Amino acid sequence: MTAARLLGTVALTFLGLLLVTFLIGRVVPIDPVLAAVGDRAPAAVYERVRIELGLDLPLYHQFWIYCTRVLGGDFGNSVMTANTVLDDIKRVFPATLELASVATIIGVALGVPMGVIAAVNRDRWQDQVIRVAGLVGYSVPVFWLGLVGLLLFYARLGWVAGPGRLDVAFDDLVAPVTGVILIDSAMAGEWEVFASAFSHVILPAAILGYFSLAYISRMTRSFMLEQLRQEYITTARVKGLSERRVVWRHALGNVMVPLITVIALSYANLLEGSVLTETVFAWPGLGQYITSSLFSADMNAVLGGTIVVGSVFIGINMLSDVLYRLVDPRAR
Amino acid sequence: MKRTALLLAAALAVASPFAAADAATPKDTIVMAKQIDDIISLDPAESFEFSGSEAVGNVYEKLIAYDLKNVSRLYGQLADTWYVGGDGKTYTFKLRQGIKFHSGNEMTAEDAAYSLQRAVIMNKTPAFILTQFGLSKDNAKDKIRAVDKYTLTIETGQAVAPTFFYYCMTAVVASIVDSKVVQQHDQNGDMGNAWLKTNSAGSGPFKLVSWKANDAYVLERNDNYWGGSKAFARRVVVRHIPEPATQRLLLEKGDVDFARNLTKDQLDAIADSPHIATQEALKGSILYLGLNQKNPNLSKPEVREALKWLVDYEGIEKNILRGTYKLHEAFLPQGFFGALADKPYKFDLDKAKALLAKAGLANGFSVTMDTRNLSPYTDVAQAIQASWAKAGVKLELIPADGRQTLTKYRARQHDIYIGNWGPDYQDPHTNAETYAMNEDNTDNARSKTLAWRNAWDIPAMTAKTKAAVLETDAKKREQTYLELQREHQQSSPFIIMYQQVEVSAARKGVTGFIMGPSFDNNLYHAIKK
Numbered sequence: 001m002t003a004a005r006l007l008g009t010v011a012l013t014f015l016g017l018l019l020v021t022f023l024i025g026r027v028v029p030i031d032p033v034l035a036a037v038g039d040r041a042p043a044a045v046y047e048r049v050r051i052e053l054g055l056d057l058p059l060y061h062q063f064w065i066y067c068t069r070v071l072g073g074d075f076g077n078s079v080m081t082a083n084t085v086l087d088d089i090k091r092v093f094p095a096t097l098e099l100a101s102v103a104t105i106i107g108v109a110l111g112v113p114m115g116v117i118a119a120v121n122r123d124r125w126q127d128q129v130i131r132v133a134g135l136v137g138y139s140v141p142v143f144w145l146g147l148v149g150l151l152l153f154y155a156r157l158g159w160v161a162g163p164g165r166l167d168v169a170f171d172d173l174v175a176p177v178t179g180v181i182l183i184d185s186a187m188a189g190e191w192e193v194f195a196s197a198f199s200h201v202i203l204p205a206a207i208l209g210y211f212s213l214a215y216i217s218r219m220t221r222s223f224m225l226e227q228l229r230q231e232y233i234t235t236a237r238v239k240g241l242s243e244r245r246v247v248w249r250h251a252l253g254n255v256m257v258p259l260i261t262v263i264a265l266s267y268a269n270l271l272e273g274s275v276l277t278e279t280v281f282a283w284p285g286l287g288q289y290i291t292s293s294l295f296s297a298d299m300n301a302v303l304g305g306t307i308v309v310g311s312v313f314i315g316i317n318m319l320s321d322v323l324y325r326l327v328d329p330r331a332r
Numbered sequence: 333m334k335r336t337a338l339l340l341a342a343a344l345a346v347a348s349p350f351a352a353a354d355a356a357t358p359k360d361t362i363v364m365a366k367q368i369d370d371i372i373s374l375d376p377a378e379s380f381e382f383s384g385s386e387a388v389g390n391v392y393e394k395l396i397a398y399d400l401k402n403v404s405r406l407y408g409q410l411a412d413t414w415y416v417g418g419d420g421k422t423y424t425f426k427l428r429q430g431i432k433f434h435s436g437n438e439m440t441a442e443d444a445a446y447s448l449q450r451a452v453i454m455n456k457t458p459a460f461i462l463t464q465f466g467l468s469k470d471n472a473k474d475k476i477r478a479v480d481k482y483t484l485t486i487e488t489g490q491a492v493a494p495t496f497f498y499y500c501m502t503a504v505v506a507s508i509v510d511s512k513v514v515q516q517h518d519q520n521g522d523m524g525n526a527w528l529k530t531n532s533a534g535s536g537p538f539k540l541v542s543w544k545a546n547d548a549y550v551l552e553r554n555d556n557y558w559g560g561s562k563a564f565a566r567r568v569v570v571r572h573i574p575e576p577a578t579q580r581l582l583l584e585k586g587d588v589d590f591a592r593n594l595t596k597d598q599l600d601a602i603a604d605s606p607h608i609a610t611q612e613a614l615k616g617s618i619l620y621l622g623l624n625q626k627n628p629n630l631s632k633p634e635v636r637e638a639l640k641w642l643v644d645y646e647g648i649e650k651n652i653l654r655g656t657y658k659l660h661e662a663f664l665p666q667g668f669f670g671a672l673a674d675k676p677y678k679f680d681l682d683k684a685k686a687l688l689a690k691a692g693l694a695n696g697f698s699v700t701m702d703t704r705n706l707s708p709y710t711d712v713a714q715a716i717q718a719s720w721a722k723a724g725v726k727l728e729l730i731p732a733d734g735r736q737t738l739t740k741y742r743a744r745q746h747d748i749y750i751g752n753w754g755p756d757y758q759d760p761h762t763n764a765e766t767y768a769m770n771e772d773n774t775d776n777a778r779s780k781t782l783a784w785r786n787a788w789d790i791p792a793m794t795a796k797t798k799a800a801v802l803e804t805d806a807k808k809r810e811q812t813y814l815e816l817q818r819e820h821q822q823s824s825p826f827i828i829m830y831q832q833v834e835v836s837a838a839r840k841g842v843t844g845f846i847m848g849p850s851f852d853n854n855l856y857h858a859i860k861k
Contacts (some may be wrong), residue, residue, distance in 0.1 A: 031739040038372070038380050039738060040756060041457040043778045048455075081545030082373050082529045091544065147577070157580055162587050163578050168363050168569050171550065172542065193740070252773040282573045284547040292369045292546050 002104040006201040006321070010314055018070060022063050024306075025299040035297040050061030059315055066303075076303030080296050085304035088289065093308065094179025095165060096278075096285035099208065100270035102182075102201050106209030107216050112252075114213070115220020117227060130217060135176075144277035145207045148279070151205055163282035170196050204281040208274055212266040215310040219262045220255065226253040242291055257327050264320035272309045358554035359591055360566040362838035362842070362859050365573040365582050366592040369546050375528035377451040381755070384456040384850040385504050387549055387570070388854030392507035392534035393486075395425050395444060396498060400848035403667055403758055410439060410508055410535065411484075414498075420491030420804065427482040431558045433510035434532065434539045441478035446511035448476045448486065450523050458505040461757055465489060468851050492801050493809055495669065499759035504852045537857040542573055546572050551856070564844065567579045580837075583608060589842045594693060596706060599655050599835060610837045612655070613847035613854075616665040617754040617832035618763075619657060619712070621701075623825035625749050625787040629697050630825065638687035640827050644679040644719045652711045653830060659830035662817040663767040667849050670760045670813030676821060684723050696724020701748040702740055705731040713750050713827075737820065742780065742786055752832070753782065758850065760813050761801050768820055769797045786825050792820065 023030075033050045041049075054062055062270035069076065072211040075085035083091075154162045162168060165181060170193045174185045182201065185193035227233065228251055236246045275287035286305060357363045370381040373861035376388045396414060399405040408414065409423040431439040452462050452472040456784035466489015467475055475487045488497065502508065509524075510533035517527035524533075535558065538551035549566040571588065573579045580598045584607070594602070602608045623630040623639065630636065649659050662672035688694060703713040709733060717727040727748075732740075741749045755762045770783040770790055777784055796816060803809040820826070834847060834854075844858035 004411060028736075029739060030733070030735045031742070034735055034738060034742070036372075037457050039742075040380065042460045043780055045455065045457055045459070078545075080369070080372060082526075088545065092546075151580060155585055162582055162585060164571060168361060168571075168587075169358050171548070171569065209808075258852070279574055280578060282571065282575070282578060284544070284572070288546060288574070295733060295735070316617070 008316065013314055014311070017307060018067055019063075021303045021310075022066050025061070025303050026059065028297075030297040032079075032297050034300045035299075070307060075307070076300040078293065078298050078301040078304075080298040080301060085301050088301065089286070089304060089308050091179065092284060092286050092289040094176075095283060096164075096271060096287065098180045098182060099201060099205055099274075099278075099283060099285060100267060101180075102205035102214060102271055103208035104263065104267045106206055107212035107266065110209070111213035112215030112220050112259070115217040116247060116252060117222055118217065118221040119224030122225065124322060127221075130221075134214040134217050137210045138218075142207060142211050142274060143280050145156075145210070146204065146277050146280040149203050149207050160203045161196065163200075163280070165197060165200050165283065166193070167196045167200075190262070204277050204283060208270055208277055212270065215260060215266050216259075220259060221260055223255040224251055227254050254326045257324060260323050260327065261320045264280060264316050264323075268313050268316040271312050338844055350674070351466055351567065357587065358363040358567075362565045362568045362590070362861070363588045364568070364570045364590040364592055365579040365588040366570050366590075367574055368549065368570060368572045369574065371502065371543065371545065371549070372601040373456075373525075373529040374532070374543055374549070375456075376446075376504050376509065376527055376534075377459070378456040378525065378529070379504060380456075385850070385852035386502050386854045387540070387543070388507065389854065389855050390537075390551060391532045391536045391540050391636070392504075392509065393536050394502055394506050394742060395427075395509065396793060397502055397714050398499070398758055400846065403849055404669055406502070408765060410444070416494045416497075417674075420494075421488045423486045423494075423497060424479075425484045425486075427484065429482055431535055432556055433513070433535045434556075435513050436556065437510055437512050438533055438782075439508065439510075440481050441484040442481075443511045444484045445476050445478040446506050446514075447508045448506060449473055450509070450514070451505050452476070454523055455524060456525075458503065461500050461503045461505050463509060465492070465500070490802075491763075491804070493759075493804055495806065495809075496514075496759045496801050498762050499615050500757050503757040508535065510535070511639050512550070524530055529623055548572060561857075564860040565856065567591070568856050568859075569854070574757075583837060586839060587681060588676060589839050589859075590845070591837045594835065594837050596652070596654060596656055599837070602837060607840050609836050609840050610835055612833050612835045612847065614658065614665075614849060615754070615834045615851070616668070616849060617752050617833045618660065618663070618665055618756075619750075619752050619832070621829070622741070622746070622749045622751065622782060622786045623827070624744060624746050624748070624785075625789070625825055626744060626792070627697065627699065629693065630747065632691045632693075633823065634687040634691035635697075636825050637695065637822070638684040638691070638723070639720070639725070640677045641680045641684040641687070642676070642720050642723055642725065643716055643730045643827060645675075645677065645829060647679070648712055648715045649830065652708055652715060654709070655835060656833055657830035658833055659829070661818055661821060661828050663673065663763050663826070663828060664760050664813060664817060665755065665831050668755070668758070668760050670765070670817075672811045672817035672821075674818070674821070681722055687722060688725075694724075696726060698726040698728065699747045700728045700730055701750060702737040702746045703729045703750055704734045705732065709750055716750075733738075741785055744785055749785075752853075754832075761797075764797045764800060764813065767824070767826060768816055769794045781827070783824075788825050805854055 033046055036049045037046055050056060054065060067090050076086050078085050079089050114130045118127045121127050127311060151158045174190050175191050178183050181197040233246060233251060236250055275291050278285045278288040290302060290305040341631045365764040368383040371384040372381055373379050374384055376392050379385060379388050380546055385430055387635040393409045395411040396406050397625060410427055410431060412428045414425045415425050433439055448550040451459055452467045453469050477485050479485055511574040514524035514531040517524045519526050537554055537557045539554050541550040541552045543549040548569055548571045553563045555562055555567050576588055576593050576595050580594055582588045583591040623636060645659055661675045661677055701713055703709050713729050715728060722725045740746050766781045767783060769781050770788055771779050771794055773787060773789040800809055800812040842861040844860050846855040846858055
């Protein structure tokens with residue numbers, strides 16, 4: 001795909017995203033004015049806000065305003081938080097980024113080796129164990145795992161900290177630079193804060209990581225099986241290379257290419273905000289932001305959030321495409 | 333999330349004997365777990381949600397306030413004395429001297445005048461509490477005036493019951509702000525609104541440090557509090573923890589000092605805990621059914637009455653609501669001036685059947701109810717569905733999100749709506765107006781009270797309710813409200829069932845949380861541990 005075609009696809013996808021989000025916002029049987037004024041507002045205030053929100057205009061006009069504003073980076077104000085939606089997203093997105101990144105690191109660090117081991121030991125007990133573990137991770141609801149994890153590791157064993165991103169004592173101690181507390185506290189040299197943040201993030205990240213591990217290990221296994229059947233592997237073995245070198249260097253090296261897409265997709269999935277995990281762990285991230293906006297009919301926030309999620313998806317897909325071409329010369 | 337709660341309950345039962353029990357919050361910091369996603373703004377002239385009112389109530393003060401144990405007794409907070417002139421329209425407040433705002437500025441009548449003018453001119457949602465006295469954007473500066481440094485006068489459009497005016501002045505919207513600080517933060521003529529949403533300029537025992545929507549708000553002790561006894565806690569952190577099961581877990585572990593949204597099941601489960609104590613306060617919110625009079629069956633007086641006899645009030649309280657709601661059948665909540673304590677209705681199948689037969693519906697009829705998909709609404713609705721079925725009334729529940737049911741209700745497109753209504757201020761007129769007044773029953777009416785929403789056309793009762801506000805003789809006024817409520821109980825399309833009880837669970841040893849009858853008087857300054 002040429003760069004121009006790629007951009008064209010992205011633009012078209014984005015336009016589709018705008019249209020869909022706009023229509024969702026207008027079709028739901030919820031009155032957005034209510035979200036702004038509450039249930040007890042007198043008729044005059046209600047009417048004024050309706051006009052302020054532009055809801056008296058014809059639909060196509062509203063869509064036009066919506067498009068021009070969004071393209072200008074203006075998602076409007078959130079009636080729920082009183083901030084601009086962009087500011088809100090800048091605040092909640094790093095929390096999700098932090099959670100999703102740690103989760104992905106865990107998922108990749110464990111999932112790839114597990115997939116390789118499973119493939120090498122195909123149909124033996126190692127393979128069975130890994131496949132069952134993966135299946136469980138894939139089929140058990142994450143919020144349930146979250147609750148059980150909280151009860152076991154937080155309430156009963158006390159190994160990790162509970163819900164939230166930080167202990168209360170450390171709130172506001174480190175000025176937000178990136179918004180990712182692990183990075184900010186490390187940069188500021190506040191290691192106690194770092195430890196607290198780590199203790200808070202590790203459990204939800206491990207649970208999400210388990211979920212992505214299941215997917216990553218399964219895909220790694222099938223990619224590896226395909227590679228191990230190839231002739232060059234046989235050749236390598238015949239040449240007397242150690243089995244370790246054959247598997248981890250040659251085969252895995254070639255598997256890395258399709259794996260990048262798998263990892264990128266699972267990362268994008270986590271960034272979209274794992275709503276239930278964020279709710280269970282009171283994690284103030286994007287998933288929680290979008291759901292609570294939805295529940296309070298804060299349509300600007302819902303649409304803004306959805307567009308960001310969509311853009312992240314598009315962006316990560318594009319990035320994995322580019323990486324793919326860098327790693328695999330044949331795709332150039 | 334009911335499933336979540338059940339799972340947690342089961343798992344906790346296994347885990348709790350082993351759970352470590354040491355509180356981990358800093359000694360001088362109070363941490364609460366609470367659902368605070370309803371906050372829209374912490375500007376007192378705009379804030380009108382339950383959680384926002386609570387925060388604002390700890391940061392700002394009003395001219396006058398009411399005794400939390402005896403609401404009928406008013407006392408001066410920032411005002412020393414106050415009186416109404418002979419015309420019944422000019423109210424004068426003499427302010428206390430030497431009161432300092434958080435900034436160190438002295439509070440004067442200028443601040444008081446500015447604060448009230450500001451609320452009227454900005455005209456945000458709660459502004460009607462002030463504008464109903466004939467105050468408007470155009471006349472606010474003439475009618476609300478600082479006569480001298482410590483004297484404020486307010487002139488109302490017409491003479492009303494003085495208590496009505498005073499109770500409105502105890503509402504959050506009448507909080508006094510530091511006019512100098514607020515004016516410094518004016519952005520494009522917004523009278524400091526954008527800034528005050530997340531900052532504070534008050535005189536109360538706490539100042540606002542930060543509010544991050546859906547995350548937390550943080551208050552810090554005002555060390556120069558004029559009231560003398562400054563707050564015990566240096567910091568109060570209120571964390572947004574949406575899931576009650578998580579709140580319970582945090583409380584049991586000691587990571588928070590308070591859990592504020594525990595449900596009945598969770599309260600039952602912690603009842604015997606040696607580490608946790610609960611406290612409750614009767615709030616003004618009322619749980620009721622609204623029967624739309626546009627539905628021909630529901631508009632028959634016999635049917636309305638029959639349905640009132642068909643609710644198992646006691647059973648529902650005992651099995652679903654215990655500890656969180658209390659039986660109450662009149663539109664004025666207990667604790668209000670003129671509240672009626674009579675509970676004439678109980679479950680009586682024979683009486684209901686006879687009434688239905690009289691209405692020509694001996695075999696019952698079918699009807700729908702819009703139900704918010706949230707506890708306890710769904711559970712109460714299901715219980716009602718079961719008891720109505722006994723008389724042949726086939727009730728279909730339409731569960732939906734709160735905003736969705738509300739949108740439908742406000743458009744008068746429901747048959748029956750199950751809802752909760754909290755008073756806007758402490759005077760009986762607030763609920764009388766909404767439940768018993770409907771000045772214009774057309775779809776485009778200006779005033780859309782609950783009576784209007786249920787299309788209940790009542791010119792006579794409307795006139796009587798309007799007259800009650802003008803009655804300056806307190807005894808007569810009380811009588812009028814009692815009569816109104818009796819009549820309302822019999823004839824209205826409202827099945828009023830319960831009054832809310834707010835429950836707060838705290839770690840043992842954490843004491844001093846004051847819970848008043850309204851959400852803005854849940855006070856933190858006396859909390860210590």
